[in-house]
Amino acid sequence: KAKAKGKAKGRAKGKGKGKAKGKGKAKAKAKAITEEDEEGAEEAAPPKAKAKAKGLGIKAQVMKDFDTDRNIDEVVDEARNSVSEIEASIVVAESEEKKLSKEVEEAKKALQQTSARVDEATNKETVALEKLKAAHAARAQAAEATQQAREQRTETAKTLKILELEVQGRAKLAELEEARKAAQEASEAAKKAMEDAKQKEKEMAQAVKDAFKDQGAQASLAIKDAADEDAKGKEEAKQKKASDKQAERAVIAELGELEKARIVREKERQQRLREAAGMKGRGRGRGFGQAAPKRL
Numbered sequence: 001k002a003k004a005k006g007k008a009k010g011r012a013k014g015k016g017k018g019k020a021k022g023k024g025k026a027k028a029k030a031k032a033i034t035e036e037d038e039e040g041a042e043e044a045a046p047p048k049a050k051a052k053a054k055g056l057g058i059k060a061q062v063m064k065d066f067d068t069d070r071n072i073d074e075v076v077d078e079a080r081n082s083v084s085e086i087e088a089s090i091v092v093a094e095s096e097e098k099k100l101s102k103e104v105e106e107a108k109k110a111l112q113q114t115s116a117r118v119d120e121a122t123n124k125e126t127v128a129l130e131k132l133k134a135a136h137a138a139r140a141q142a143a144e145a146t147q148q149a150r151e152q153r154t155e156t157a158k159t160l161k162i163l164e165l166e167v168q169g170r171a172k173l174a175e176l177e178e179a180r181k182a183a184q185e186a187s188e189a190a191k192k193a194m195e196d197a198k199q200k201e202k203e204m205a206q207a208v209k210d211a212f213k214d215q216g217a218q219a220s221l222a223i224k225d226a227a228d229e230d231a232k233g234k235e236e237a238k239q240k241k242a243s244d245k246q247a248e249r250a251v252i253a254e255l256g257e258l259e260k261a262r263i264v265r266e267k268e269r270q271q272r273l274r275e276a277a278g279m280k281g282r283g284r285g286r287g288f289g290q291a292a293p294k295r296l
Contacts, residue, residue: 072167079160086153093146100139107132165269169262176255183248190241197234204230 111128204227 076163083156086149090149093142097142100142104135107135180251183251187244187248190244193237197237201230
């Protein structure tokens with residue numbers, strides 16, 4: 001009996017060693033297949049998109065554009081084109097995100113199918129897991145790129161609005177400058193008319209003297225009437241000059257009121273920008289606290 005037990009024990013031990021050896025070979029083979037599939041998954045995984053460098057702040061970009069000799073209309077057109085390009089990139093990013101989401105669902109289904117046959121295809125399950133991780137990472141990167149594109153579109157739209165307001169302000173100032181020049185020219189014309197009237201008065205006075213000498217009392221009376229008429233013209237010239245000065249003062253006052261209104265609008269705009277910067281966080285609010293570019 002003891003001998004039979006020893007033989008049975010030896011057979012069981014040999015059988016156990018054979019099973020363990022077979023399992024070890026199967027594990028080694030599965031590991032080799034898994035490593036090959038993982039290498040293929042790494043090659044198939046899409047390359048990570050490089051994060052776009054953050055651009056200048058809105059006000060810093062506007063100040064940079066105004067410091068150059070470029071035409072303001074050219075800067076506005078460039079900003080509009082930038083908005084269009086960003087919107088197109090958003091559409092592409094969203095399409096890529098949907099595609100990656102579909103790939104994630106397909107990877108999940110593949111994982112569920114391969115998990116049901118773990119003993120037959122352990123390597124396929126590993127590859128499916130790696131693909132799922134890669135798909136999740138790619139979708140996260142696509143979502144981040146989409147968010148960055150949306151933020152850049154918002155900042156570019158703000159820059160475009162600032163440029164449009166600047167163009168409108170400059171156009172209004174140009175109109176007021178033309179009105180001021182016209183008033184100044186009218187004032188100079190009135191001044192010249194006054195000088196001409198004085199010269200004419202001198203000439204008439206000399207004519208009166210000559211007439212008194214040559215023609216006597218009758219001629220003197222006629223010249224006196226002419227002198228009165230000239231004095232009347234002089235008075236009218238004075239009134240015209242006063243009217244022109246008053247018009248010039250009105251234009252200057254209007255310019256002052258417009259400048260005050262512009263300063264108030266600028267303060268309100270700065271306040272809105274600071275509030276917007278405060279809502280987005282400290283990091284994105286850099287550049288809004290700087291002084292606005294000096295308007296002409």
